[in-house]
Amino acid sequence: MRRWIRAFGSSDGARMSTLRAVLDRTRTIRVVPPISLLILLLGLAVFVSPGLRERIVRHPLDVGAFLVVVVAIAGFWAVPSDLTKRLRRNPLSITGFTIITLFIIVAALAPVLAPPTPGTRDPYLIPHEGFAPDPLPPRPGHPLGTTGRQYDLYYGIIWGTRTAFRVAVVVVAISIALGLVLGSLAGFYGGRIDEVVMRITDIFLAFPGLVLAVVVTAVLGKGLDHVMIAIALVGWPLYARLLRGDILSVKQRDYVEAARAMGAGDLRIIFRHVIPNAIYPFMVVAAFDMGVIVLVAAALSFLGLGAEIGYADWGQLINMSRSWILGVPGNAFLYWYTVVFPGIVIFLFVLGWNLLGDAFRDILDPRLRGST
Amino acid sequence: MTAYVARRLLILPLVAFGVTILIFALLQFLTPEERAALFITDPRQFGQIQGIIRKYGLDQPVHVQYWSWLKQLAHGDFGWSQTARMRTAEAIGAFFPATLELTIYMFIPIILTGLWLGTKAAVHKDRFVDHFSRFFAISLRGLPSFVWGLIVLMIFYGWLNWFPPGRLSLEADQFVHLSGEFRVYTRLMTVDALLNGQFWIFLDALRHMAGPILTLVLVEMALLVRITRSSMLEVLRQDYVRTARAKGLDEDVVIMKHARRNALIPVITLTSLLFVGLLGGVVLAETIFNFPGIGKWGAEAAVQLDVPGVTGFAMFIAIVTVLGNLAADVLYAAVDPRIRLQ
Numbered sequence: 001m002r003r004w005i006r007a008f009g010s011s012d013g014a015r016m017s018t019l020r021a022v023l024d025r026t027r028t029i030r031v032v033p034p035i036s037l038l039i040l041l042l043g044l045a046v047f048v049s050p051g052l053r054e055r056i057v058r059h060p061l062d063v064g065a066f067l068v069v070v071v072a073i074a075g076f077w078a079v080p081s082d083l084t085k086r087l088r089r090n091p092l093s094i095t096g097f098t099i100i101t102l103f104i105i106v107a108a109l110a111p112v113l114a115p116p117t118p119g120t121r122d123p124y125l126i127p128h129e130g131f132a133p134d135p136l137p138p139r140p141g142h143p144l145g146t147t148g149r150q151y152d153l154y155y156g157i158i159w160g161t162r163t164a165f166r167v168a169v170v171v172v173a174i175s176i177a178l179g180l181v182l183g184s185l186a187g188f189y190g191g192r193i194d195e196v197v198m199r200i201t202d203i204f205l206a207f208p209g210l211v212l213a214v215v216v217t218a219v220l221g222k223g224l225d226h227v228m229i230a231i232a233l234v235g236w237p238l239y240a241r242l243l244r245g246d247i248l249s250v251k252q253r254d255y256v257e258a259a260r261a262m263g264a265g266d267l268r269i270i271f272r273h274v275i276p277n278a279i280y281p282f283m284v285v286a287a288f289d290m291g292v293i294v295l296v297a298a299a300l301s302f303l304g305l306g307a308e309i310g311y312a313d314w315g316q317l318i319n320m321s322r323s324w325i326l327g328v329p330g331n332a333f334l335y336w337y338t339v340v341f342p343g344i345v346i347f348l349f350v351l352g353w354n355l356l357g358d359a360f361r362d363i364l365d366p367r368l369r370g371s372t
Numbered sequence: 373m374t375a376y377v378a379r380r381l382l383i384l385p386l387v388a389f390g391v392t393i394l395i396f397a398l399l400q401f402l403t404p405e406e407r408a409a410l411f412i413t414d415p416r417q418f419g420q421i422q423g424i425i426r427k428y429g430l431d432q433p434v435h436v437q438y439w440s441w442l443k444q445l446a447h448g449d450f451g452w453s454q455t456a457r458m459r460t461a462e463a464i465g466a467f468f469p470a471t472l473e474l475t476i477y478m479f480i481p482i483i484l485t486g487l488w489l490g491t492k493a494a495v496h497k498d499r500f501v502d503h504f505s506r507f508f509a510i511s512l513r514g515l516p517s518f519v520w521g522l523i524v525l526m527i528f529y530g531w532l533n534w535f536p537p538g539r540l541s542l543e544a545d546q547f548v549h550l551s552g553e554f555r556v557y558t559r560l561m562t563v564d565a566l567l568n569g570q571f572w573i574f575l576d577a578l579r580h581m582a583g584p585i586l587t588l589v590l591v592e593m594a595l596l597v598r599i600t601r602s603s604m605l606e607v608l609r610q611d612y613v614r615t616a617r618a619k620g621l622d623e624d625v626v627i628m629k630h631a632r633r634n635a636l637i638p639v640i641t642l643t644s645l646l647f648v649g650l651l652g653g654v655v656l657a658e659t660i661f662n663f664p665g666i667g668k669w670g671a672e673a674a675v676q677l678d679v680p681g682v683t684g685f686a687m688f689i690a691i692v693t694v695l696g697n698l699a700a701d702v703l704y705a706a707v708d709p710r711i712r713l714q
Contacts, residue, residue, distance in 0.1 A: 092510075202383065203390035206690040208652030211670070215686045218674035219398045295516055299656055302518050304675045318519065325522050332530025339526070343519035351514035358510065 039074065043067045059124065062107075062162050065169035069104060072283075073097070086363045096355025099348055107161040114158040124159055124312045126151040135321045135335045145337040147320040151310060153337065157345050159312035164349060167228055167297045168290040174232035176286065179239025184270050186240065187247025194244070201237035209234045213296055217305040224307045227297050234296070235289060242285060243275075250274050284360045291353035298346050317342040376705050380698055391690045392445065395683055396438050404430040407679070445687070451680030455672045460684035463669060468688070469559035470539060471658070471665035475650050476560075477578075478585050478592070482646065486593045487632075487639070490600025494608065494635075495627060505597050512594040517653055521587040521660040528583060535583040537662040544576040584657035592649050599642050603635040610634075637708050644700030648693050 043063060087093050106113065116123035128150040138145040144153035186197035204212070209231075216230035250256060251274070259269050294314075300306040301315025302322075309320070318339060327334035399407070408424040425431050429440055444450075450460035458466070493505040528535040539561065540548060547570070548554045548561075557567050565573035607613065608631050616630045617623075654667035662668070666685065673681030 199383075199386060199390065202387050203394055206387050206391055206694050207686065208648045208689065208693060210652035210655055211686065211689050214655065214671065214674045215395070215682055216398060218677060218682050219401050219679075291514065298516055299518055302656070303659065303671050318522070325526060326530045327526070332526050336526070339519060339522045343516065343523070346516045346519065347514050349514075350516070351511060354510060354513055 039070045040067060043070075059162070059166070061166050061170060065162075065166045066104070066108060068169050068173070069100075069165060073100065073104075087359060090359050090362070092355050092362075093359030096352045096357075096359060099352030100356065103161055103165070103349060103352065106158060107165050110158050110162055114155045124163065125310050126156045126159070126312050128152065128310070135324050135338045138337060144341045147317055147338055148322075148324050149320065151317070151320055153317060153341055156312045156317045157314065157342060160314045160317065160342075160345070161349075163224070163307070163311070163313045164294045164297075167224065167231075168293045170228050171231045171235060171293045172286050172289055174228070175235035175239050175289070176282065178232070178236035179241075179243055180275070182236070183240035183243030184247060184274070187244035188251065188266065188270055188274070190248075197240065198244070201240055204234070204237045207234075209292075210296060210299060213300060214303065214305060217300055222305065222308060224311065224313070227300055227306050230300070231293050231296050235293070238285065238289075239282070242281060246277070246281065247274050250277050280360075284357055287353050287357035287360060291350035291357075294346065295350055314342045314346050377702055380701055384694060384698060387694050388691060391687060392442060393438075395686055396441060399679065399683070400434065402679070450684035450687070453669075453673060453681035453684065454678040455676055455681050456669055456678075460680045463681065464666065464684055464688050467664060467666040467669050470561070470663065471654055471667060473560040473562065474581055474584055474654060474658075474663065474665060475647070477562075477581055478588050478650055479643075479646070481585070481589050482593050482596060483643075485589075486596030487600055487636075489593075490597045491604055491627070491632060491635075493597070493601045494604030497605065502601075505601065509594040509598045512591060515591055517587060517591045518656045518660060520591065521584070521657055524583055524587050525660055528586070535579060535586070537580070537583065537660075539577065539580050539664050540573070541576050541580070544573050548573065580661075580663070583661045584654070584663055587657045587660070588650060588653045592646060592653065595649075596639070596642060596646065600635065600639055603638045604631060607631045607635045637704070640704050640707060641700055644697045647696040647700075651689055651693060651696075 043066065111123070117127050120127070128146070130150050132150055133148055135148050136142070136146045136150070142152050142154065144157065146152055147156070182197050182200075186194040207215075212234050213227075213230040216233055217226050220226035220229065247270075256269055256273055259273055264272070297306060297313070298315030298318075301313050302319050304319060306319075307313040307316050309316070321335060321338035324335045325339060326332060327336075404425050405421060407430055408421050408428070429437060432440075448461050452458075453460040453463045456463035456466070489501075489505050489508075493502040496502055524535075525537070529537060539545075554564070554568055554570070554573075557564050561577040562574050565571070565577060613626060613630055616626045621630075651667075654665060655671050656667075657663070658665045658668035659671045666688070669681065670685035670689070672678070673685060
């Protein structure tokens with residue numbers, strides 16, 4: 001009881017024992033869904049032809065992030081199993097899926113939706129007209145208004161979508177990589193290694209996530225790269241503990257025993273038998289994490305520890321109007337658009353991932369079904 | 373029970389030691405020159421930066437530096453915090469009571485409403501209350517607390533002028549700090565106000581805390597509602613609940629006495645998570661509402677690279693978090709005998 005309750009917040013391989021019951025078979029994803037293959041080819045085409053690349057790519061990490069998200073979601077959606085069949089019937093997951101797909105489309109079409117001014121060095125820097133200090137309301141040419149010092153909100157929100165995906169995917173990737181290595185070492189070998197790794201995660205979990213991220217970015221300095229490092233440092237212990245707990249339960253299963261009896265080595269057992277069985281719970285946590293990461297990144301930017309001034313980033317957009325939020329005496333809502341528009345976008349992004357994560361979890365863990 | 377608590381207590385110094393290593397490692401990302409600049413109090417000293425590096429041993433091998441830094445910490449000497457304009461240890465002492473008070477006042481509505489809504493949802497499963505609470509919990513978890521905080525600030529301060537930012541209004545502040553008639557007992561403003569018999573100061577302090585409270589309560593409550601609901605659902609399926617119903621007990625008695633008491637056990641674990649969440653959340657809420665607590669100071673120190681301030685803030689929060697988790701674990705084992713056996 002206690003073990004699975006803890007899993008909600010931040011901890012180890014708790015709900016995994018239940019998941020095992022549902023997914024207790026070693027298998028890899030055999031069928032590559034045609035749709036993701038198509039998108040993958042399209043992505044490669046864009047990357048290879050120089051003209052298109054100039055126009056659309058702009059930031060190599062973005063393309064990577066884009067492809068990862070598309071393939072992961074489409075792949076998960078299209079895998080033939082009763083799991084995904086249920087996923088496609090669940091209204092919550094459909095809503096979440098739709099929201100995320102819309103965001104993906106916006107991110108991919110950013111150069112079309114909000115064309116950067118010709119000749120800009122970096123399209124991620126929001127263009128601004130003049131330096132008038134106070135935000136100005138929506139008007140022709142600036143459909144969502146401008147922030148303090150005249151950065152265009154619409155442009156920032158559209159290109160900020162790419163930033164959000166980049167931050168989320170890079171951080172999840174680093175966290176999963178670190179968690180995978182340390183978690184499997186700890187779980188598989190146990191003993192002293194396990195003890196050391198678990199004490200290290202204890203140290204990282206001794207901070208509320210935001211506090212550790214604030215401290216790390218403060219020391220490393222401003223900038224999106226540092227934000228990503230900071231959030232990944234906060235995030236990996238969760239994955240390490242998850243995998244460790246999982247391996248502990250998988251280790252004694254008959255099929256691992258069988259593989260060992262057939263002479264399989266440690267690495268082979270870990271990669272072929274243990275990790276494939278842990279991949280679904282990982283997906284659940286990663287889906288939730290995508291939203292949480294963007295939330296933390298936005299909070300850091302809001303505090304003034306995130307992206308550089310003028311960089312297309314949702315938290316940044318709010319930060320740039322921070323001293324104007326209160327409006328003027330008599331009209332408190334004068335500058336409402338500076339908070340509401342970026343706020344709604346962040347909210348929808350996080351909501352989309354939460355809905356997806358919830359749907360995955362509902363389906364994977366029958367005991368929690370319908371428990372939101 | 374004693375063994376369990378002892379085991380948990382043994383881990384505590386280990387984690388504290390690890391936290392110092394982590395923070396020291398982070399500080400190594402700054403160059404000796406950058407760290408030396410922290411000891412400069414006068415622009416004229418910039419010429420002697422090499423002298424400062426030597427004086428404070430900033431060019432020594434890492435383990436020597438770590439050892440001397442650790443000795444410094446052991447004496448409670450975190451250095452001078454530029455943002456607080458006082459010694460870091462004093463700053464923690466000055467700011468933490470305000471945050472503690474805020475956190476306590478947040479806990480009460482979160483626990484009460486969360487439990488109430490969670491129980492209601494479980495008892496009326498698949499009815500309106502249930503759907504409402506699930507929708508509520510799902511959407512609130514996506515709500516960025518700082519955006520919600522700014523909206524609260526706009527509505528309740530800018531428009532209605534109900535919940536002003538800060539900790540006290542001007543008159544109350546003058547009375548507390550300058551009149552000499554106000555005695556400080558606990559440093560928790562509302563408690564002190566009542567002990568002094570100054571009811572208006574109590575109300576004033578409460579009014580200033582309402583903004584941050586409203587901001588975080590809504591965001592943090594979602595989790596509690598969800599856990600209470602699922603825990604209640606599980607308990608309601610148990611045999612003893614069926615027995616209680618079969619005995620012909622009143623439904624309210626069954627729910628309150630037989631089901632909810634047992635459903636509360638996992639909720640106790642959650643309170644430690646809630647506490648950690650609130651400690652992180654106050655950084656944003658206090659910054660938005662200009663509430664002079666430890667979170668606002670920590671954020672300011674981080675933005676202005678006040679390294680002694682950031683270090684002290686991080687260490688202190690880490691220790692409070694670990695103690696909070698420990699308290700929850702011990703409480704949990706005390707309530708539920710089954711845990712101790714594991």
